[in-house]
Amino acid sequence: xxxxxxxxxxxxxxxxxxxxxxxxxxxxxxxxxxxxxxxxxxxxxxxxxxxxxxxxxxxxxxxxxxxxxxxxxxxxxxxxxxxxxxxxxxxxxxxxxxxxxxxxxxxxxxxxxxxxxxxxxxxxxxxxxxxxxxxxxxxxxxxxxxxxxxxxxxxxxxxxxxxxxxxxxxxxxxxxxxxxxxxxxxxxxxxxxxxxxxxxxxxxxxxxxxxxx
Amino acid sequence: xxxxxxxxxxxxxxxxxxxxxxxxxxxxxxxxxxxxxxxxxxxxxxxxxxxxxxxxxxxxxxxxxxxxxxxxxxxxxxxxxxxxxxxxxxxxxxxxxxxxxxxxxxxxxxxxxxxxxxxxxxxxxxxxxxxxxxxxxxxx
Numbered sequence: 375x376x377x378x379x380x381x382x383x384x385x386x387x388x389x390x391x392x393x394x395x396x397x398x399x400x401x402x403x404x405x406x407x408x409x410x411x412x413x414x415x416x417x418x419x420x421x422x423x424x425x426x427x428x429x430x431x432x433x434x435x436x437x438x439x440x441x442x443x444x445x446x447x448x449x450x451x452x453x454x455x456x457x458x459x460x461x462x463x464x465x466x467x468x469x470x471x472x473x474x475x476x477x478x479x480x481x482x483x484x485x486x487x488x489x490x491x492x493x494x495x496x497x498x499x500x501x502x503x504x505x506x507x508x509x510x511x512x513x514x515x516x517x518x519x520x521x522x523x524x525x526x527x528x529x530x531x532x533x534x535x536x537x538x539x540x541x542x543x544x545x546x547x548x549x550x551x552x553x554x555x556x557x558x559x560x561x562x563x564x565x566x567x568x569x570x571x572x573x574x575x576x577x578x579x580x581x582x583x584x585x586x587x
Numbered sequence: 588x589x590x591x592x593x594x595x596x597x598x599x600x601x602x603x604x605x606x607x608x609x610x611x612x613x614x615x616x617x618x619x620x621x622x623x624x625x626x627x628x629x630x631x632x633x634x635x636x637x638x639x640x641x642x643x644x645x646x647x648x649x650x651x652x653x654x655x656x657x658x659x660x661x662x663x664x665x666x667x668x669x670x671x672x673x674x675x676x677x678x679x680x681x682x683x684x685x686x687x688x689x690x691x692x693x694x695x696x697x698x699x700x701x702x703x704x705x706x707x708x709x710x711x712x713x714x715x716x717x718x719x720x721x722x723x724x725x726x727x
Contacts (some may be wrong), residue, residue, distance in 0.1 A: 459686045463634040467642055505644035505683070542686075 397581055399553075402532070402560040425558040426530050431487070431516035431523075434500040439514055441558065448582055449483040450575070451552050452566060453527050453535050455490035456502045460542055461549040465566035466506060469551060472576055473508055481556075481583060484513035487527065489535045489545055491520045532563070551575055555582055616701060616713050623702025626695055630688055631703075639707035645683055647676040650707045659711070662700050663719045664726035666691065693719040 403424030410420045430440045450469065454462040469484065476482040488494035494502075496517050503509040518526075520537075527535045527547075535547040553562035553575065562578050564571040609617075634646035641648035649655070654676050655662070669687030673680055691699070697716035704711035 457684070459634065461633070463642055463646065464632075467636070470643075502645070507643040 398585065399555075399561040399578055399582055402563070423557075423559045424530075426554060426560075427526075429518075429522070429526060431518040432496050433517075434496055434503050434509065434515045436496040439516060443514070444483055444485070444554075444558075446481075446556050447483045448481055448556060448579065449485050449554050450579075451485040451487070451531060451554060452550065453487050453489050453523075453531075453533050453547050455488050455543070455545060456494050456498055457490065458543050458545070461567050465549050465551070468566055468569065468572040470506060470508060472572065472579070473513060475576060476579065477512070479583075482512075482579065484508075486513070486515045487523050488515065488517055489523060489527070489537075489547055491518070491523065532560070553578060553582065555585070612713065616705075619698045619701040619713070620705060622695075623698035623700075624706075626691075626699050627702050630691070631699070634685075639703070641676075644679065644681060646685075647674065647679070647681045648707075649703055651676045652709050652711075655704050655709060656711060659700075659704070659714070660722050660725065662703070663696050663722040666696050666699060667723060668726055693723075 401423050405424060406422045408420045408422050409417050412418050426441070428441050430438055433439045450472065452465060452469065454465065456462075466486075469486075473484055488499060494517055499515040499517060500509065503513065503515050524535055527533045531550075531552045533548050533550045533552065536545065538544070538546045549566045550563045551566040551572070552560060553564070555561045561582060562575065564575040564578075566572060634642055635649050636642060636646075639649035641650075654674075658665075665685065666688055668689075670685040673682040675681075694716045696719045697714055700714045700719075703709075704714065
């Protein structure tokens, strides 16, 4: 009897460990292949994933920040503007909840780009961040010229943004929250206006955190 | 057993009589409330939140009963024309800008006011749509 019990236990442990079906997030964007020479001198095929290019923007403290400030970090990024009264408030309400949850985790950062290059100067962004209650080094609000911000949005983070005088606040844009991994690769995009998508973002951040290098 | 069933049926009957005896005013207010809830979702919830909690210091909460009661005649103006004055709600100063909702007509504004002033812990009663045009004339 005792023996059966022990073997049952052993069996269940076996099951437990065999079930390490690790969930992995997809990697988005175009990819290409590269031939690399291994240490043994044999050619191997390596996949090159799309990565976010270098950038340089002024943050809410009028300090230049670059990709180096996000080195080795997972970050969530989005495009907004401070006078936006349509989707931005709800996006940032939801993103703030994620921020609060990962506040003490040094591996996670947040990066919001303004698309209102006319009005949202760093001082305006500073005020906005303070009022939202997230004015810390962990959440950067950045300002850049139209060309560089809009190109980065559309070509690299795959978020549509546009100046449009017929829109309610003068701009149209998508409310994606984009998840970027430690190797500057796109790993997910979530509609920041929907609570269920934001809940998924939170789960995916946790998954990404456990990913091995 | 039979006695119990009779008693329960009887009290249910009395109960339904009482409940069906809502006054016309109450029915009208309930109509305003349900309409107001949908309008709130579409136009207000983004900034002021599902439960009127506001958003940081960007958008004030709608939970300050005293503020609402004191500014009841101004609420129609705020909704229609927006607001850029500095206001104090729940003891906190807000100096942001609220956009106006010019497209809303009087009945929609009245429904919103009834919904806001009778939700989030408030119970400030009816506000008829006739009042809207009167209040809008006094916007500064």
